[in-house]
Amino acid sequence: MRIRISWPGGRLTATLDETPTSSALAGALPIVSTARTWGEEVYFDTPVSPALEADARQVVEAGTVAFWTEGDALALPFGPTPISRGEECRLASPCNVVGRIDGDPRMLATVRPGDPIRVDRV
Template sequence: MQIRISWPAGNITATLDAGRPTARALAEALPLASTAHTWGQEVYFDTGVSVSRETDARQVVEPGTVAFWTDGDALALPYGPTPVSRGEECRLASPCTILGSVEGDAGLLATVRDGDPIRVELIEQ
């Protein structure tokens, strides 16, 4: 399952694991509009989707991971270190359900500014 995440300065495509209950719940809520927040080298935004954390949630992830932060009903898109990282790792605020990954250069997320409008839509296959 693919989604497009757009903001004023650009957009990225991400592939989600359609077998994950959280990914299916997110897909059902699309398209959605939200407001971007930045936290170090992470972009996150509210989705309006409220689900339980899946059992294999992780806090340290690779750059470009698409994660669902259940504490904030938000998608978290890390592309580098955050304020709680140790060294260069991507450490999320708390364990998150891993939904998939960004296609291409996750560094494009650096062009997202705090307060930017964000739109997420399903890409029809």
């Protein structure tokens, strides 16, 4: 499944894998939320509360679409966070990996804290 993530300064698409978390997200679309940033990561609240999956990871590649179960939030890292070691994308805690951003994840650098953010099915 593909989704579109849009905010006042831009938009991008992502391809989701078939996981329990992505199924829960799909059932909640469209999602409208408020963007927050943490280093080079954008995250925002969602109305779903999936469980932590067995293959959850804390260190991921830039452009990974992750779900932070501790905060019921979608996490979109595009570079280092405050707890990263070097240039890695280290999330606050292990997250469910649900997909990958199509194209350049650095577009997320245009998201500002407080921006309205919307996720729709493409």
